[in-house]
Amino acid sequence: MKRYIIVLVIFMITNIMSAQLDETAREKVMGEIINRIELPAIPDYTISIMQFNAKGDSLTDNKQAFDKAMQAIKENGGGTIVVPKGIYNINGPIHFVDNVNLKLEEGARLKFGSNPKDYPLVLTSWEGTMLYNYSPMIYGIDLENIAITGKGTIDGEAKNSWANWRELQEKDQLLSREMNHNNVPVEERIFGEGHYLRPQLIQFVNSRNILIEDVTIEDAPFWCLHLLKCSSATLRGLKYDAHNYNNDGIDLEYTRDILIENVKFDNGDDNLAIKAGRDHEGRSNADQASQNIVMRNCLLKGLHGVVIGSEMSAGVKNIFVDNCKAWGDLKRGIYFKTNPDRGGYMKDIYVSNIELGKVEDLFFITANYHGEGEGFNSKISDIYINNVTSEEATGTAIVIEGYEDSKVENVKLNNIHVKKASNAITIKNTENVVFEQVIIGEEAGVPTTATTEEVSKF
Template sequence: MKNLYLIALVLCLQNIQSQNMFNKDSIIKTIENRISLPTIPDYTINVTKLGAKGDGVKNCKQAFDKAMKACSKQKGGTIVVPKGVYRLNGPIHFVSHVKLYLEEGAKIVFGSNPEDYPLVLTSWEGTTLYNYSPMIYGINVEDVAISGKGIIDGEGNGLWATWKALEEKGKLLSREMNHNQTPVKERIFGEGFYLRPQLVQFVNSKNILIEDVKIEDSPFWCVHLLKSKGITLRGLKYDAHNKNNDGLDIEQSSEVLIENIDFNNADDNIAIKAGRDDDGRNSNIPSENIVIRNCRFKGLHALVIGSEMSAGVKNVFAYNSEASGYLKRGIYIKTNSDRGGYIKDVYADTIKFGDVEDAIYMTSNYHGEGSGLYPSKISNIALSNISFETVSNTAIVIEGYPKFKVENVSLDHISIKSAKNGMTLTDTENVTFNEVVIGEKQGVPSAVH
């Protein structure tokens, strides 16, 4: 069955490439059919029955832990959080076959004392290590869900926010351990390293649903899916404006559906990643088969791939979405010559942007970083029916690497009303244009007077 799926996927991709079009009726349906929603048993437990109090003052951590334990004994179930504000001094650790359901008017607020968050196996900017537990965390679980009309608040604008200026030591050590391939069991961070935890993270897990809840104020990335499979993310709303408050980070994960999401983030709305440098290249776990549709972007960047993408990113399909407010970049594909790996088979269609700094930006030379030992390959990128208003810097940038040129890029029906700079193409091959208009569309030339 798996081989038949791969054959169908390859044929669909070849069909798209040969026709230079976006075929959402075939390949997207194939990906959707591979995604299973979680199966949750009928058992239900209300956290207030276990001592939780929605007054915003009492520490409800013990009640939530009891609820998770009760579900575990029943081989799964739903934890109901009724209207109220529930403070948790410590994380929620998921077990399999559990749904966390926040009723309308319910809000979970996580405390900001690092001592309340034990070290767990996680990843920080693409490097595997042990660090403070994300506030909602699951590892090696299946059939899990977070849903409802409530709010999840990471309270990241207090103590956690001060850690951004202190993280350099920990960040550099993590990257050194990555490059030296230090055994993971020796990569112990936590106190003194100031690496902020994510708000929601699932690792090595499958059949995950996160829907409808509102995400606020994360210490670091908001929702991080790592080495997981069969993921549905829909109906989410964001109000997250701290440093590095990416909305969704999809890392080394596959079979992902992202739809009907309202982003409002201080950083990337959607960032597709695949591990950093040696960790990523050695893992051989790419991010692939990702569908993005009917989303509303707002924040720093809308659609981003990279820069941690060393295991490879492929088969990404984004369509029928729009942006509001000013964005730094609309579509941003980034890597450098230390990453290795590839970004290929990326298709975007029917996306409407407003004002941006750069409209479409693809680079193999992100921040000018890299030794040149592991350049990345960017290829087979098809963008169509995409519009922008005012571009304050450059309309289109495609920048390859001398020995690994960006190739097979199709730009079809791209409309940019005005731009300070038009286009920069360096180290590229087979870039095609059809109905690409930067500035006012020109027709009949003016007459000679």
């Protein structure tokens, strides 16, 4: 009987871990995702923003010039708008049209105004709840073939304006959640004047074939770059200098088939945050899970490196993060977070070849984010972390915590080395967590031989 039990246990563990993709299979799946992603098809037609009386003098309001340029591109069926070197004040948003590349040449800087009256209400999402709020500085909805390229800078100019709204947002933040939980129709979720939800800097909604490449992103009011219900996007060569509250670098929500590569993050919150709606509304959109996302060859610096959640109620799956390195400190390197308000799931997550410096926690999975919520536990399973190093964890190197009735399952950590840690490991309410070649602190060597003096003590 004992032999039967042992054989059964071995069979179960082998069967569970066989679901893990080996390196060759991972490369194949990543390749399939990348090959599905289409770059935008932009017609061979180019205009300069200067043709519309724009002035890069840091004084003139260029809102009308950008609106006219977008209209001209629309009438032509698409093309490229070139923005030469200069500082372009824009009092209001740039709203994209189909088939357009906004090309910011080196030395070009877009500086957005901070008067809320200049930003009309648009359909957006705020912390996972769909609603109408002030337009992001750059915005597009229901589009195909859109690009922002070049060596220029997009500056939200929010540090001394929009950023101050964070201290005023709680009432509206709670109102948005109440509307979500009570199934208030989206068209009745009207924010804007008299409310204090900060807009994103760049947001595209329900759009596909997107390229954002090489630009620098600075001083966002809220999240820096938010793709909402989008597919087939390439985000590469971006640089960040954004340090206001909630300046996430990239937020992907209800979004699929995404490649993120060669990005240099330096922002005031999550570098990458993968989300999928919040609570009741998110769970009702279970067919819109965020999935098939590849992040590779990026430099990490900010609050947290790679994050899933906490708004992930429609589910997150098939995520691949490879060959990334910190170039500054992080609070948490790899952070998956949810709570019993969310429901949904996280599964089939692969993180490999990550090199971090000092962190508070290297790897943190929690089903109890903020210690709040009830009734809708999330399912967290099938997570594989391979080849990760950290110089120091000032908090706890590895934390995995589920619930007694909703355990975190099938997690494998292989070849992990944290050179120094205040605390090593906390694991609670889990099943089938496998550690292989995990070293926290100095690696143990051959056991020493007891001296005569030591023996005499016993």
